[in-house]
Amino acid sequence: MKTVRFKATINNRPVDLLIAPNRRLLDVLREDLGLTGTKEGCGEGECGACTVLLDGRPVNSCLVLAPEASGRRITTVEGLAEEGRLHPLQEAFLEAGAVQCGYCTPGMLLVAKALLDKHPQPDERAIKTAISGNLCRCTGYAKIVAAIRLAAARLAGGKGAQAGSGCAKEQKGPGLPVSAGLRVVGKSPPRVDGVAKVTGCARFAADLKLPGMLYARVLRSRTPHAVLRRIDAAEALTLPGVVAVYTAADIPGQNSTGIIVKDEPVLVAIGGRIRRVGDPLALVVAESEEVAEAALAKIKVEDEELPAVFSALAAISAEAPKVHGNSNVQSVTRIKKGDAEAALAKAQVVVSRRYTTQMTEHAYLETEAGVAAVENDLLTIWVSTQNPHYDRREVARVLGLGQHRVRVVQAPTGGGFGGKLDISVQCLLGLAAWKTGRPVKMSYRREESIIASPKRHPFVIDYTSACDGEGRLLAVKVRIIGDTGAYASYGPATLKRAAVHATGPYEVPNVLIESFCVYTNNPTAGAMRGFGVPQIAFAHESQMDLLAQTLGIDPFTIRLRNCLKTGSLTATGQCLEAGVGIAETIRRVREKARELKMLEK
Amino acid sequence: MKGVVLVLPPFAYYQPETLAEAVNLLAELPEPKKVLAGGTDILPAMRKGELTAEHLVSLQRLTELSQIELRDGNVRIGALVTFRELATSPLIQKACNLLAEAAASVGGPQVRNQGTIGGNIVNASPAGDLLPPLFALEAQVRVCRRGGERILPLSEFLLGMGKTMILPEEILTGVIFSALPEQAAGSFVKLARRNSLAISRISMAAVITRTPDGDIEDARLVLGAVGPRPVRAPAAEALLRGKYPDPVLLEQVVASIAETVAAILGDRPSAPYKRVAVKGVARQVLLKVVPEFGQ
Numbered sequence: 070m071k072t073v074r075f076k077a078t079i080n081n082r083p084v085d086l087l088i089a090p091n092r093r094l095l096d097v098l099r100e101d102l103g104l105t106g107t108k109e110g111c112g113e114g115e116c117g118a119c120t121v122l123l124d125g126r127p128v129n130s131c132l133v134l135a136p137e138a139s140g141r142r143i144t145t146v147e148g149l150a151e152e153g154r155l156h157p158l159q160e161a162f163l164e165a166g167a168v169q170c171g172y173c174t175p176g177m178l179l180v181a182k183a184l185l186d187k188h189p190q191p192d193e194r195a196i197k198t199a200i201s202g203n204l205c206r207c208t209g210y211a212k213i214v215a216a217i218r219l220a221a222a223r224l225a226g227g228k229g230a231q232a233g234s235g236c237a238k239e240q241k242g243p244g245l246p247v248s249a250g251l252r253v254v255g256k257s258p259p260r261v262d263g264v265a266k267v268t269g270c271a272r273f274a275a276d277l278k279l280p281g282m283l284y285a286r287v288l289r290s291r292t293p294h295a296v297l298r299r300i301d302a303a304e305a306l307t308l309p310g311v312v313a314v315y316t317a318a319d320i321p322g323q324n325s326t327g328i329i330v331k332d333e334p335v336l337v338a339i340g341g342r343i344r345r346v347g348d349p350l351a352l353v354v355a356e357s358e359e360v361a362e363a364a365l366a367k368i369k370v371e372d373e374e375l376p377a378v379f380s381a382l383a384a385i386s387a388e389a390p391k392v393h394g395n396s397n398v399q400s401v402t403r404i405k406k407g408d409a410e411a412a413l414a415k416a417q418v419v420v421s422r423r424y425t426t427q428m429t430e431h432a433y434l435e436t437e438a439g440v441a442a443v444e445n446d447l448l449t450i451w452v453s454t455q456n457p458h459y460d461r462r463e464v465a466r467v468l469g470l471g472q473h474r475v476r477v478v479q480a481p482t483g484g485g486f487g488g489k490l491d492i493s494v495q496c497l498l499g500l501a502a503w504k505t506g507r508p509v510k511m512s513y514r515r516e517e518s519i520i521a522s523p524k525r526h527p528f529v530i531d532y533t534s535a536c537d538g539e540g541r542l543l544a545v546k547v548r549i550i551g552d553t554g555a556y557a558s559y560g561p562a563t564l565k566r567a568a569v570h571a572t573g574p575y576e577v578p579n580v581l582i583e584s585f586c587v588y589t590n591n592p593t594a595g596a597m598r599g600f601g602v603p604q605i606a607f608a609h610e611s612q613m614d615l616l617a618q619t620l621g622i623d624p625f626t627i628r629l630r631n632c633l634k635t636g637s638l639t640a641t642g643q644c645l646e647a648g649v650g651i652a653e654t655i656r657r658v659r660e661k662a663r664e665l666k667m668l669e670k
Numbered sequence: 671m672k673g674v675v676l677v678l679p680p681f682a683y684y685q686p687e688t689l690a691e692a693v694n695l696l697a698e699l700p701e702p703k704k705v706l707a708g709g710t711d712i713l714p715a716m717r718k719g720e721l722t723a724e725h726l727v728s729l730q731r732l733t734e735l736s737q738i739e740l741r742d743g744n745v746r747i748g749a750l751v752t753f754r755e756l757a758t759s760p761l762i763q764k765a766c767n768l769l770a771e772a773a774a775s776v777g778g779p780q781v782r783n784q785g786t787i788g789g790n791i792v793n794a795s796p797a798g799d800l801l802p803p804l805f806a807l808e809a810q811v812r813v814c815r816r817g818g819e820r821i822l823p824l825s826e827f828l829l830g831m832g833k834t835m836i837l838p839e840e841i842l843t844g845v846i847f848s849a850l851p852e853q854a855a856g857s858f859v860k861l862a863r864r865n866s867l868a869i870s871r872i873s874m875a876a877v878i879t880r881t882p883d884g885d886i887e888d889a890r891l892v893l894g895a896v897g898p899r900p901v902r903a904p905a906a907e908a909l910l911r912g913k914y915p916d917p918v919l920l921e922q923v924v925a926s927i928a929e930t931v932a933a934i935l936g937d938r939p940s941a942p943y944k945r946v947a948v949k950g951v952a953r954q955v956l957l958k959v960v961p962e963f964g965q
Contacts, residue, residue, distance in 0.1 A: 070680040070681070070682070071682060071683075073683055089680070090681065090682070090683030090726070091678040091679065091680050091681055091683075092678070093678065093713065112676065112714070112717065113714045114710055114714070114777070114780065114781055115867055117778065117780060120780055123783075126754075126783045127779055127780045127783060128780050128783050128784050129710075129780045129781065129784070131713075132708075132709055132710045132713050132714070132780075132781070132784060133709065133713075133784070134683075134706065134709055134713060134726075134728075136683055136685070136728070137706075137709065137728060137730055180779065180780075198779065198866075199779060201778050201779065201865065201866035201867070202777065202778020202779045202780045202781065202866060202867060203778070204867070358677070359677045362676065362677055363677075514676050516676070
């Protein structure tokens with residue numbers, strides 16, 4: 070391919086390169102120029118993480134062909150701070166708490182800069198429009214809007230900027246000294262990694278580059294349920310730049326992972342079972358990501374498809390195809406208090422409903438990524454994770470190494486929300502680095518992240534509630550079926566928590582709760598914010614509204630009449646001795662709702 | 671993974687300086703060849719292997735295609751005019767505000783800074799947001815190749831999902847349509863899953879011309895994202911003609927549009943939702959164009 074000249078002004082400095090024309094501006098910035106503050110979130114212009122300013126206007130650098138940016142003026146997050154002084158926007162983001170995981174931050178800062186450069190005094194609507202092409206999964210946007218307002222006010226005030234300068238100085242420090250101790254209690258200290266995140270200096274896993282580094286990609290199953298018969302990598306291995314293709318046979322230790330149950334293979338073995346679309350079959354290691362991807366297409370896979378089951382309700386029937394062993398029920402939790410059946414039979418009001426909830430993807434802006442390297446017989450893995458200690462144990466087990474030979478470093482992690490508690494790239498990277506002896510990097514594409522990562526458990530909840538004529542709860546009977554997909558992950562614990570919380574914040578004298586964690590050939594479900602509680606809350610709160618409606622009483626009244634208080638016994642028989650705040654919370658909600666005229670009365 | 675290779679395949683890249691140079695180049699290059707404008711649709715499609723081009727001809731230097739002009743009552747928009755330029759152009763806001771409204775609803779600010787009207791037309795997505803207003807404005811497209819130009823109605827040029835009448839050696843250079851007269855008004859409304867970064871589930875553009883007495887003289891109602899290309903609602907247009915707008919007429923027209931849409935959708939999975947939702951979209955756009963519908 071004929072190269073083209075790429076000559077531009079980037080962050081006020083001239084750049085002159087020869088590049089292949091099939092490069093995105095994002096790739097040239099990150100790979101050729103080391104400007105890794107610009108992040109890749111989706112590769113399709115949907116998230117804004119890769120935003121840069123082109124002649125002062127924000128664009129998604131993943132959608133700009135690099136040669137098209139030649140001759141133009143480009144600003145990246147690295148160009149915001151001048152002479153070591155943070156831009157007022159960077160200061161405001163730190164002060165307003167607009168920086169959390171930091172992965173959307175560079176893009177947010179740049180759209181905000183473009184806005185303030187043209188409209189120094191934007192109203193709230195203009196701010197919201199300006200950031201409307203940028204997704205943030207942590208903050209809920211309110212603090213980002215507040216930060217932009219703050220920066221606008223400072224910039225307009227001119228001298229008003231002084232108000233923030235003292236604070237900015239504090240934030241420029243490397244972090245809190247350990248001796249700060251109790252001096253920060255009751256205060257809002259700056260984030261320890263805040264400055265690195267607003268300047269683009271924070272090195273997320275995909276930003277790391279080690280000398281001699283190789284790149285890995287995973288070949289994944291396309292069938293949801295099958296026996297793997299054969300993998301033929303001969304043709305892939307002939308591609309120039311392919312270093313190795315590993316399969317289950319190359320794993321020196323235990324070929325299994327799982328936080329609660331070790332039921333998930335690192336790579337499916339020949340003769341072993343594929344249990345979902347996306348199960349890892351082989352690992353390609355190559356000199357470049359492009360070659361690794363090209364090699365994936367050259368690997369031949371033969372499998373023998375089996376009947377699959379895609380619904381948890383179907384999976385519990387006797388005839389359903391079995392995902393593991395001879396039952397799809399992974400675990401059962403039963404909670405019994407009093408005599409629910411008897412109470413239901415006598416109650417004045419009984420409401421029964423079925424509630425179903427859907428699978429949810431965490432969609433953290435940073436996809437799973439890591440780098441592994443071996444030095445002096447010590448394997449180090451820098452990885453985007455929420456669970457480094459677990460990662461270390463699993464990598465050591467899979468490689469058959471003592472834990473003292475494995476070190477896991479949590480890289481800055483661009484959002485997790487529970488989805489990075491499981492193993493993603495860790496074991497495969499460890500295998501590749503251990504076998505090749507060279508540093509290896511792997512970062513999932515967004516498509517792969519969505520296919521391979523665990524989800525929120527979809528529930529089917531059958532909920533029966535009974536109360537007397539005044540709306541006092543007499544009994545609940547609940548059956549929860551949670552679809553944990555192909556592997557258990559955090560499923561047994563999620564379903565147990567759903568059961569424990571099934572009565573909600575209400576005191577119920579008679580309770581019968583059963584929850585089932587069920588295998589299917591769907592994507593694996595694991596931990597996600599709330600861990601089974603949001604699903605069941607949807608059910609118990611809907612039930613309270615229905616009971617109130619049936620009796621013609623106010624939804625606040627029925628809740629206050631039943632909510633837990635000091636001395637209450639929960640469904641599991643725990644006596645609540647102190648700190649029960651639900652009644653106060655409900656009252657405050659009612660006051661606020663009245664204040665905002667959200668209630669008719 | 672579905673054989674998806676998310677790397678841009680190799681291609682030769684050309685950056686002609688003039689339209690003449692560009693059409694000459696396109697005439698000589700072998701296929702597969704593609705014209706590159708903003709790139710916001712083409713780049714992801716090439717990465718996913720949905721579109722192949724061994725020769726990519728960039729229009730970036732053809733500044734002659736970046737103009738918006740009003741001449742002899744006709745609005746002429748160059749193919750490289752971006753969504754942002756359309757959304758913020760005083761000329762467009764005055765002469766055909768519905769096009770500005772549609773442009774402002776596309777993607778997010780980054781995509782609007784980069785994506786172009788020419789790209790939106792040639793991409794021919796059923797959910798392309800500029801297409802319903804351009805249909806309502808009865809726009810024509812100009813298409814150039816070496817030694818010739820053709821001008822044809824957009825409604826003929828657009829064939830269906832991803833398909834147009836453009837030939838591999840041709841460049842769409844712009845669109846042309848009559849500016850709305852004083853007594854006409856138009857608007858565009860889009861329903862999507864969220865306010866920004868969202869693809870239309872249903873959209874509607876309307877242009878309504880009134881007599882001096884306030885009666886409706888003519889109406890052009892165009893629905894987007896309910897079929898492979900925008901569709902007019904002739905029954906609803908006929909209902910409006912010659913009538914004075916009031917809430918009763920509004921509901922008759924809304925019901926008629928819902929019927930038209932139901933017939934197009936058939937038993938597609940989205941039909942039960944869209945059959946109902948289109949009523950809200952229609953009500954909203956008609957009230958924006960003619961406030962008397964609400965009085």
